[in-house]
Amino acid sequence: MRIAIVTGASSGMGREFVRQLPYFYHNLDEIWIIARREEKLAALAQGSAVPCRIFAGDLCKGEIYQKLEHALKEETPDIRMLVNAAGFGKVGEVKKIAHREPSAQTAMIDLNCRALTRMTLICLPYLRLGSRVVNLASAAAFCPQPSFAVYAATKSYVLSFSRALGAELKRTGIYVTAVCPGPVATEFFDVSGKLPNKWKDAVMAKPDRVVKKALLDVRKKKEISVYGIAMKGAELGAKLMPHRVIMDLLSN
Numbered sequence: 001m002r003i004a005i006v007t008g009a010s011s012g013m014g015r016e017f018v019r020q021l022p023y024f025y026h027n028l029d030e031i032w033i034i035a036r037r038e039e040k041l042a043a044l045a046q047g048s049a050v051p052c053r054i055f056a057g058d059l060c061k062g063e064i065y066q067k068l069e070h071a072l073k074e075e076t077p078d079i080r081m082l083v084n085a086a087g088f089g090k091v092g093e094v095k096k097i098a099h100r101e102p103s104a105q106t107a108m109i110d111l112n113c114r115a116l117t118r119m120t121l122i123c124l125p126y127l128r129l130g131s132r133v134v135n136l137a138s139a140a141a142f143c144p145q146p147s148f149a150v151y152a153a154t155k156s157y158v159l160s161f162s163r164a165l166g167a168e169l170k171r172t173g174i175y176v177t178a179v180c181p182g183p184v185a186t187e188f189f190d191v192s193g194k195l196p197n198k199w200k201d202a203v204m205a206k207p208d209r210v211v212k213k214a215l216l217d218v219r220k221k222k223e224i225s226v227y228g229i230a231m232k233g234a235e236l237g238a239k240l241m242p243h244r245v246i247m248d249l250l251s252n
């Protein structure tokens with residue numbers, strides 16, 4: 001059985017991956033979709049061109065992994081693609097968020113880093129020649145971001161982990177792509193709060209376009225997928241400019 005697994009499938013870019021995957025991969029038997037909101041997953045499954053298997057649960061708790069591991073052992077599928085899209089952010093200074101929502105920042109690390117790593121480790125034995133791992137990092141991975149500090153740090157982890165894992169797996173014919181978009185119009189900002197920099201509103205991208213570009217880059221075995229000229233500029237800027245200067249710019 002050939003499958004794709006997508007976390008964070010109930011909204012935003014995860015959902016978009018589930019919608020677009022059948023057009024890029026014509027031979028998928030099932031897509032396994034993961035998130036907490038079961039009703040959203042059910043609605044997605046209903047409209048899907050490929051049968052979807054729903055795994056509703058919290059990736060910061062153990063139960064969902066047990067269900068998934070059990071299903072993997074039963075089916076021994078060929079995982080053609082794992083998409084780690086579940087994630088969230090919180091806008092604001094570290095101290096203020098800690099006061100307002102004491103556990104939010106460590107929960108962010110749990111989901112954005114720990115859960116993504118755990119999902120990858122669980123799926124690794126089922127990846128075969130030509131399989132792909134797609135990790136949703138962010139342009140926030142390129143440089144530390146005051147007022148988005150923990151979030152940007154988690155995304156630096158995702159980018160670093162993805163690149164190193166990709167280097168390890170390349171000789172086995174398995175490819176890893178870190179997707180690094182700038183701001184994308186999804187439910188993300190309902191959870192994170194308003195963006196700290198007004199210019200980010202001006203470069204807001206559409207999720208379907210970001211995901212289409214990501215899937216094209218995945219096909220090309222690209223290590224990093226960056227959507228849009230503005231974020232390509234940001235990537236280059238973060239390589240050329242001292243991060244202190246960029247942080248000053250971001251703080252103003």
Ligand SMILES: NC(=O)C1=CN([C@@H]2O[C@H](COP(=O)(O)OP(=O)(O)OC[C@H]3O[C@@H](n4cnc5c(N)ncnc54)[C@H](OP(=O)(O)O)[C@@H]3O)[C@@H](O)[C@H]2O)C=CC1
Pocket residue numbers: 007008009010011012013014034035036037038040057058059060084085086087088089111136137138139180181182183184185186187188189191
């Ligand atoms: N939007 C943006 O500007 C950008 C986003 N990203 C990254 O892209 C990824 C997708 O974000 P996006 O689509 O924008 O955001 P959304 O908020 O639309 O999607 C987040 C997804 O994660 C799921 N999720 C959240 N918490 C948990 C949890 N504890 N257990 C299981 N699933 C969970 C949500 O489902 P549910 O609530 O049903 O559990 C939802 O499906 C994230 O990693 C984000 O950091 C990267 C760059 C830019």
Ligand SMILES: CC(=O)[C@H](N)C(=O)O
Pocket residue numbers: 089137138139140181182183184188195200
């Ligand atoms: C939310 C994001 O990850 C985005 N790249 C941003 O920096 O706003």
